[in-house]
Amino acid sequence: VYRCCWDIQHSPCGMFIGGAHRDIVSHLRDRHGIMHTADADLECLWSPCTMDRCLKMSSIARHIERHLGIQFRCSRCEYTAREDVVRDHIRRSAGCANAAVQLVPGSEARRIVSA
Secondary structure, eight states: OOEEEEBBBBOOOOOOOSSHHHHHHHHHHOOOOOOOOOOOEEEEOBBOOOOSEEEEEHHHHHHHHHHHHHHEETTTTTOOOOOOHHHHHHOOGGGGGTTOOOOOOOOOOOOOOOO
């Protein structure tokens, strides 16, 4: 899990969220009231984000993955990039045809351990 740094009025959220695309979108919707259509423009309020333009709602989770340091890797050759780029790599590379996409957690990831 990762600490949410969505910042409203100079007060970052601080809740822990999962790093999966659906976890990020659900958190933004449920906790921050962000319910735009996929093509709606949205300002990134992640602290600190230096992006000076709005993003499409359809790409905000992928953008936040960058803030979290999340990457994806080909299990065969260890090629590392965004998830969609690694999936495309596996589909196009004969030597990686049966490879899996592996999540590479960001440096701020926290593991939940249950007793």
